[in-house]
Amino acid sequence: xxxxxxxxxxxxxxxxxxxxxxxxxxxxxxxxxxxxxxxxxxxxxxxxxxxxxxxxxxxxxxxxxxxxxxxxxxxxxxxxxxxxxxxxxxxxxxxxxxxxxxxxxxxxxxxxxxxxxxxxxxxxxxxxxxxxxxxxxxxxxxxxxxxxxxxxxxxxxxxxxxxxxxxxxxxxxxxxxxxxxxxxxxxxxxxxxxxxxxxxxxxxxxxxxxxxxxxxxxxxxxxxxxxxxxxxxxxxxxxxxxxxxxxxxxxxxxxxxxxxxxxxxxxxxxxxxxxxxxxxxxxxxxxxxxxxxxxxxxxxxxxxxxxxxxxxx
Amino acid sequence: xxxxxxxxxxxxxxxxxxxxxxxxxxxxxxxxxxxxxxxxxxxxxxxxxxxxxxxxxxxxxxxxxxxxxxxxxxxxxxxxxxxxxxxxxxxxxxxxxxxxxxxxxxxxxxxxxxxxxxxxxxxxxxxxxxxxxxxxxxxxxxxxxxxxxxxxxxxxxxxxxxxxxxxxxxxxxxxxxxxxxxxxxxxxxxxxxxxxxxxxxxxxxxxxxxxxxxxxxxxxxxxxxxxxxxxxxxxxxxxxx
Numbered sequence: 001x002x003x004x005x006x007x008x009x010x011x012x013x014x015x016x017x018x019x020x021x022x023x024x025x026x027x028x029x030x031x032x033x034x035x036x037x038x039x040x041x042x043x044x045x046x047x048x049x050x051x052x053x054x055x056x057x058x059x060x061x062x063x064x065x066x067x068x069x070x071x072x073x074x075x076x077x078x079x080x081x082x083x084x085x086x087x088x089x090x091x092x093x094x095x096x097x098x099x100x101x102x103x104x105x106x107x108x109x110x111x112x113x114x115x116x117x118x119x120x121x122x123x124x125x126x127x128x129x130x131x132x133x134x135x136x137x138x139x140x141x142x143x144x145x146x147x148x149x150x151x152x153x154x155x156x157x158x159x160x161x162x163x164x165x166x167x168x169x170x171x172x173x174x175x176x177x178x179x180x181x182x183x184x185x186x187x188x189x190x191x192x193x194x195x196x197x198x199x200x201x202x203x204x205x206x207x208x209x210x211x212x213x214x215x216x217x218x219x220x221x222x223x224x225x226x227x228x229x230x231x232x233x234x235x236x237x238x239x240x241x242x243x244x245x246x247x248x249x250x251x252x253x254x255x256x257x258x259x260x261x262x263x264x265x266x267x268x269x270x271x272x273x274x275x276x277x278x279x280x281x282x283x284x285x286x287x288x289x290x291x292x293x294x295x296x297x298x299x300x301x302x303x304x305x306x307x308x309x310x311x312x313x
Numbered sequence: 314x315x316x317x318x319x320x321x322x323x324x325x326x327x328x329x330x331x332x333x334x335x336x337x338x339x340x341x342x343x344x345x346x347x348x349x350x351x352x353x354x355x356x357x358x359x360x361x362x363x364x365x366x367x368x369x370x371x372x373x374x375x376x377x378x379x380x381x382x383x384x385x386x387x388x389x390x391x392x393x394x395x396x397x398x399x400x401x402x403x404x405x406x407x408x409x410x411x412x413x414x415x416x417x418x419x420x421x422x423x424x425x426x427x428x429x430x431x432x433x434x435x436x437x438x439x440x441x442x443x444x445x446x447x448x449x450x451x452x453x454x455x456x457x458x459x460x461x462x463x464x465x466x467x468x469x470x471x472x473x474x475x476x477x478x479x480x481x482x483x484x485x486x487x488x489x490x491x492x493x494x495x496x497x498x499x500x501x502x503x504x505x506x507x508x509x510x511x512x513x514x515x516x517x518x519x520x521x522x523x524x525x526x527x528x529x530x531x532x533x534x535x536x537x538x539x540x541x542x543x544x545x546x547x548x549x550x551x552x553x554x
Contacts, residue, residue, distance in 0.1 A: 167408050168415065171401045178399045181361060182460060183387050183416030299447070
């Protein structure tokens with residue numbers, strides 16, 4: 001029985017962790033390419049939420065396709081209209097621009113779509129149907145969340161590792177100016193990064209809204225915070241790091257929530273953030289940096305007897 | 314091939330390069346030496362378009378470069394091996410080399426050039442699938458040169474390629490440059506290692522702080538200039554040793 005409960009907690013934690021990893025990945029992609037902490041990321045999720053509301057009567061598949069299209073388009077337009085003119089400005093200008101877009105879109109939503117009665121997306125009963133697999137209860141939505149999140153992480157990894165544009169993105173993430181000096185077209189790569197971010201935000205939005213159903217003008221703030229904190233503990237400069245950080249945060253929150261006594265469960269985030277602080281004390285540059293340093297040390301130990309005569313880089 | 318006249322580069326009120334005049338002819342190996350902060354890197358950065366000049370002209374094969382973007386300049390056949398290597402440490406060695414061919418439209422040509430780099434730099438071929446960050450300083454320098462060569466440059470610019478390298482690797486870098494020169498490549502080398510540069514290059518420009526050319530000539534001509542050895546070569550020699 002205890003084993004089944006633990007397994008259930010583990011499965012739930014993996015499901016949440018995978019979703020949080022996708023969130024952090026979207027934020028980290030732009031941070032890597034432009035050193036831009038895009039606080040308007042949450043509003044992409046909000047735009048997606050209201051697109052779902054207005055298209056829900058068309059059926060699931062048209063709703064999903066239109067939502068993805070609208071969010072990707074919003075993300076690309078965000079770059080073209082707001083970020084491109086200030087691309088070479090100081091990082092602080094970019095940050096303030098992202099706040100301006102974020103608050104601007106929230107206010108537009110307050111004055112238009114979120115005005116009046118609270119709106120929501122009707123739940124799909126088949127999504128909440130539960131199955132019992134070796135003592136673990138799983139809803140269709142849980143299964144879909146894990147499949148989509150893993151699919152997106154694998155897809156992103158393939159895109160980044162196996163395609164030319166992925167290679168250019170990784171190069172631009174590391175040294176944008178040098179990437180341009182070897183012929184990588186900055187505008188194209190940045191537009192592509194915004195499109196991918198939009199796609200990831202749309203996926204997060206679909207999975208979130210189908211779970212909660214509720215919509216509001218400020219609904220993007222929580223996913224943004226999760227993506228930001230997850231990215232920070234993993235290492236926002238690295239896509240793998242951000243995904244790892246997002247996964248760790250999602251896993252932690254879920255596992256802590258399930259482990260705490262009922263009267264302490266409202267303190268879940270307090271405990272989770274204590275863990276986050278502990279991680280940042282041990283790995284101030286993120287978990288990925290800790291892993292890289294560990295690997296380098298291990299390699300240095302292994303190669304010591306045959307060490308080259310020249311100095312390391 | 315490259316003709317720089319009256320070039321002035323400033324960072325705010327600080328003038329990095331002043332009234333610079335420099336020529337590089339096709340197939341020539343030209344050196345540009347000077348003390349730290351003399352304006353050598355600013356000169357290269359202005360040639361490749363990442364720094365806009367305050368005034369002056371940079372003409373390459375008859376076209377003015379000062380109004381072009383770094384991408385357009387690269388497509389004209391000018392490639393830079395930057396100071397500090399700046400290889401992409403998270404990309405594999407192979408990817409680092411291949412991304413240098415991004416500027417070319419002929420995929421087959423890139424494949425052939427990549428294969429040539431594997432033969433020219435066996436140390437890179439051995440570590441092809443490792444990440445660039447795992448290489449030693451000398452290996453990273455070879456990688457930076459290979460990356461620049463894959464673009465098929467007509468003019469290769471190198472910014473302090475021996476900086477921070479052990480003497481054996483310095484020899485290796487100059488050997489690579491000699492080979493490239495013998496193949497007919499046009500090279501503009503910026504270095505603090507004045508002695509080795511003057512010995513290797515067809516002609517060398519000596520820059521003083523503020524970015525003006527103080528001396529210019531072949532190794533023989535420069536050796537005939539009074540006080541030159543003490544002021545530049547001697548100091549550079551000490552630094553190397």
